Amino acid sequence: xxxxxYQAKEILARYGLKTPKGYVTDNxxxxxxxxxxxxxxxxxxxxxxxxxxxGKGGGxxxxxxxEETYDIARKILGMQLVTPQTGPEGKKVLKILIEEGxxxxxxxxxxxxxxxxxxxxxLMVSEAGGMDIEEVxxxxxxxxxxxxxxxxxxxxxxxxxxxxxxxxxxxxxxKDAVALFMGLWRVYxxxxxxxxxxxxxxxxxxxxxxxxxxxxTFDDNALFRHNDHLAMRDVTEEDPLEVEASKYKLNYVRLxxxxxxxxxxxxxxxxxxDIIKHAGAFPANFLDVGGGANVETVTNGFxxxxxxxxxxxxxxxxxxxxxxxxxxxxGIIQAAKNVSIKxxxxxxxxxxxxxxxxxxxxxxGISLEVAENLREGAQKIVKLIQK
Ligand code: GDP
Ligand code: MN
Numbered sequence: 001x002x003x004x005x006y007q008a009k010e011i012l013a014r015y016g017l018k019t020p021k022g023y024v025t026d027n028x029x030x031x032x033x034x035x036x037x038x039x040x041x042x043x044x045x046x047x048x049x050x051x052x053x054x055g056k057g058g059g060x061x062x063x064x065x066x067e068e069t070y071d072i073a074r075k076i077l078g079m080q081l082v083t084p085q086t087g088p089e090g091k092k093v094l095k096i097l098i099e100e101g102x103x104x105x106x107x108x109x110x111x112x113x114x115x116x117x118x119x120x121x122x123l124m125v126s127e128a129g130g131m132d133i134e135e136v137x138x139x140x141x142x143x144x145x146x147x148x149x150x151x152x153x154x155x156x157x158x159x160x161x162x163x164x165x166x167x168x169x170x171x172x173x174x175k176d177a178v179a180l181f182m183g184l185w186r187v188y189x190x191x192x193x194x195x196x197x198x199x200x201x202x203x204x205x206x207x208x209x210x211x212x213x214x215x216x217t218f219d220d221n222a223l224f225r226h227n228d229h230l231a232m233r234d235v236t237e238e239d240p241l242e243v244e245a246s247k248y249k250l251n252y253v254r255l256x257x258x259x260x261x262x263x264x265x266x267x268x269x270x271x272x273x274d275i276i277k278h279a280g281a282f283p284a285n286f287l288d289v290g291g292g293a294n295v296e297t298v299t300n301g302f303x304x305x306x307x308x309x310x311x312x313x314x315x316x317x318x319x320x321x322x323x324x325x326x327x328x329x330x331g332i333i334q335a336a337k338n339v340s341i342k343x344x345x346x347x348x349x350x351x352x353x354x355x356x357x358x359x360x361x362x363x364x365g366i367s368l369e370v371a372e373n374l375r376e377g378a379q380k381i382v383k384l385i386q387k
Contacts, residue, residue: 008214021152022099031073042101053083106202155185192222260305279378299335313385320351330356344384350378
């Protein structure tokens with residue numbers, strides 16, 4: 001689960017880390033008051049959306065008076081902000097964070113995330129922080145320094161120390177950097193994060209070291225341990241269909257293609273998406289209906305898939321292992337009656353009682369094609385949508 005920058009900074013502050021003084025608002029009038037309250041000549045107005053690259057998209061602007069803060073707040077609030085991470089449709093800005101403007105000396109990068117290959121968290125830092133860190137990672141990975149964190153020991157002070165010195169920070173700021181890195185680890189560990197990222201981490205002309213930006217992603221599998229995290233969820237930032245699907249406990253991820261997929265099991269869902277691509281089309285979604293594919297889950301699945309206007313056909317690929325295929329077929333027939341399906345439908349059922357299921361589907365009177373195997377199913381649906 002992603003959260004906003006201002007929420008991430010609230011968490012850092014709770015762990016005793018210094019953050020720039022700032023306030024969040026959705027109102028340009030209030031932005032003026034905030035300017036006065038902050039009390040520095042320069043403030044920075046920052047769009048709060050769940051995507052990075054805001055600076056590049058015009059979502060981070062400096063203001064030097066209450067009036068200018070008001071003008072910029074009016075411009076940013078309500079804008080459809082397009083950044084390299086939002087996709088071409090952008091994201092609507094509903095909140096802004098206004099902070100004291102920092103006289104930046106240099107921008108650094110620091111983050112803790114899970115290295116899936118090592119199966120351990122890593123602390124990563126770079127002296128080439130700021131808006132082009134993705135380019136740095138791609139073209140000069142040697143500029144990114146890492147320490148592998150032993151999960152049972154946690155980040156060690158010597159590791160934080162090594163990276164603080166490696167950043168060639170002014171020596172009087174080493175202590176602050178070490179405290180910051182140790183704090184980031186505590187946040188990552190205690191809040192069950194999958195990412196804690198500070199980009200940029202800055203040194204200022206008045207000799208401070210501060211996180212100018214903060215991004216935190218929580219591990220969804222640990223959400224049950226943190227009631228306060230759910231209160232930070234902002235569903236306006238999520239795909240409405242994904243939010244709808246999560247109400248029915250369906251694992252649905254919207255994608256850009258036009259073949260809707262309904263599958264049981266995440267592995268089979270991935271394989272189905274691959275084979276659709278192999279057959280020459282693109283999946284419109286990932287959808288794992290789970291082990292108990294029944295009338296209700298299949299009905300909800302069809303409804304959600306069909307709410308996506310890009311969907312030109314549906315491929316149902318279900319393996320009857322725990323549930324028998326004839327029961328699933330009954331569910332599909334009933335669900336197809338519940339939700340009128342006006343696009344081509346191909347169904348492939350494999351497993352226990354697959355033949356009975358096939359006969360049921362063929363006799364159901366519902367317009368659909370059955371397939372024996374994955375390849376045939378994918379080829380059929382791709383052909384049907386190309387008609
Ligand atoms: P992002 O583009 O979404 O990652 O947003 P950031 O919060 O990282 O801001 C982007 C850039 O705006 C930073 O890399 C800074 O260069 C600049 N910026 C942000 N806050 C300030 C500030 O207080 N003072 C100055 N001078 N620049 C800032
Ligand atoms: Mn940033």
